[in-house]
Amino acid sequence: MKINDALARIDAGWVRKPKGFRVRFDVYVDGRWQADCSPEENTAPLDSDVTAWRLAWKLAQAGRPDTGRFKEGDLVNITVVDDQGDRVRSYVTNAFEMYHPHEVKPGG
Amino acid sequence: MPQEDLLSKYDRLKHLLGLYGQDLAQGMLLLVVGLIALHGFIRWFRDFLNDRKGEQWPVGKITAIVYFILLEIIVNVSLVVMGLDAETIVRFVVIISLTAIALIILLQRYFPVLPFHVGHTVKIDGLFGKVAATNLYHTQLKTFDGKAVFIPNTRILKNVVVNYHHTPGRRIKINLRIPYDEDLPKAKQILEAVMIADPRVLTSPRPQVWTLDIEGGSVGLGARCWADNAKYWLTQCELTEKIKLRFDHEGIRMALPRHQVFLHPPTDTAGGTDGSGLSVSLREAADED
Numbered sequence: 094m095k096i097n098d099a100l101a102r103i104d105a106g107w108v109r110k111p112k113g114f115r116v117r118f119d120v121y122v123d124g125r126w127q128a129d130c131s132p133e134e135n136t137a138p139l140d141s142d143v144t145a146w147r148l149a150w151k152l153a154q155a156g157r158p159d160t161g162r163f164k165e166g167d168l169v170n171i172t173v174v175d176d177q178g179d180r181v182r183s184y185v186t187n188a189f190e191m192y193h194p195h196e197v198k199p200g201g
Numbered sequence: 202m203p204q205e206d207l208l209s210k211y212d213r214l215k216h217l218l219g220l221y222g223q224d225l226a227q228g229m230l231l232l233v234v235g236l237i238a239l240h241g242f243i244r245w246f247r248d249f250l251n252d253r254k255g256e257q258w259p260v261g262k263i264t265a266i267v268y269f270i271l272l273e274i275i276v277n278v279s280l281v282v283m284g285l286d287a288e289t290i291v292r293f294v295v296i297i298s299l300t301a302i303a304l305i306i307l308l309q310r311y312f313p314v315l316p317f318h319v320g321h322t323v324k325i326d327g328l329f330g331k332v333a334a335t336n337l338y339h340t341q342l343k344t345f346d347g348k349a350v351f352i353p354n355t356r357i358l359k360n361v362v363v364n365y366h367h368t369p370g371r372r373i374k375i376n377l378r379i380p381y382d383e384d385l386p387k388a389k390q391i392l393e394a395v396m397i398a399d400p401r402v403l404t405s406p407r408p409q410v411w412t413l414d415i416e417g418g419s420v421g422l423g424a425r426c427w428a429d430n431a432k433y434w435l436t437q438c439e440l441t442e443k444i445k446l447r448f449d450h451e452g453i454r455m456a457l458p459r460h461q462v463f464l465h466p467p468t469d470t471a472g473g474t475d476g477s478g479l480s481v482s483l484r485e486a487a488d489e490d
Contacts, residue, residue: 100407104397104404107394108394108397108398109398110398110400110404111400113400114400140400140401140432141399141400141401141435141439142399143439143442143443184442184443184447185446186450187446187447187450
């Protein structure tokens with residue numbers, strides 16, 4: 094195996110380098126939960142997971158929805174995902190964090 | 202006699218103004234309006250190009266070329282409106298322009314050139330900031346705490362200038378120390394993994410971790426990676442934060458500066474006592490860069 098092939102194998106299999114990060118959440122609109130993210134899908138993602146987790150934390154702090162009495166614009170299930178939509182571990186806790194977790198039924 | 206001469210000159214001037222005055226006024230008006238419009242257009246054009254930073258265009262050069270082309274057109278049209286022969290003007294302008302270009306190409310290497318452009322981050326004579334503007338006499342530097350510093354160009358040409366934009370990327374250097382009994386391979390692995398996982402860290406040259414030294418009961422580690430110039434500072438700060446937190450989670454301690462103090466029991470014949478009955482030797486075990 095050539096050294097370049099070995100390095101390519103290591104890059105692909107050891108530590109994945111995401112192309113960017115987004116904050117994903119469910120937002121309460123017209124009495125229904127809609128999945129959304131920031132920055133939006135058709136825009137460039139954030140290049141820093143630190144910035145993404147700070148954004149997620151601040152969004153969570155900006156609104157503390159009262160479970161059972163949701164109002165327009167409330168955000169739940171706030172987390173950070175990578176460019177492939179997979180959840181990423183928080184750099185602070187090294188765990189898959191989620192702010193304001195709430196069970197959301199599809200289309201509900 | 203002189204009074205008659207003066208009157209005849211006045212009559213001739215009046216006659217000429219009657220013949221060409223209107224054309225002259227129109228030409229001058231066109232020139233002034235054209236120059237004002239050109240100034241506004243060039244400002245907009247420069248901002249437009251600057252907004253497309255991702256394209257990496259030579260904004261200054263493109264703007265200068267467009268400026269001189271439009272300036273020539275405006276001057277030519279104004280002169281034609283004033284009544285001059287269009288063909289003669291075009292020939293004259295072409296000859297002047299070609300001569301100027303030839304002289305610039307021939308003599309360019311002998312002109313003193315400032316080693317930066319507007320927007321570059323530089324360090325000049327100990328002053329660190331972003332180049333806000335340059336002209337023939339001085340360079341305006343905006344420091345990162347918001348001050349505007351005007352540096353004479355003569356001083357810049359005589360001093361050492363560090364231009365942080367001359368190369369596309371910069372090396373990030375994070376040095377840290379772990380205790381002697383800590384898991385060295387694991388610490389190196391974490392450092393490398395944190396750097397690789399950051400999207401802003403370039404893949405080439407690859408991130409590296411070095412064992413720098415073993416001194417004073419601790420091991421010095423050096424993490425090195427490269428990032429784009431524009432993202433250098435934030436990437437370094439965030440990598441440092443992530444490494445600290447990741448070490449905390451993995452249970453790897455950082456080495457603390459420490460002193461070792463040895464207390465010896467008092468002896469009657471021992472030398473070097475301090476009068477308190479104890480001899481104390483103090484050894485500094487920490488190594489500070």
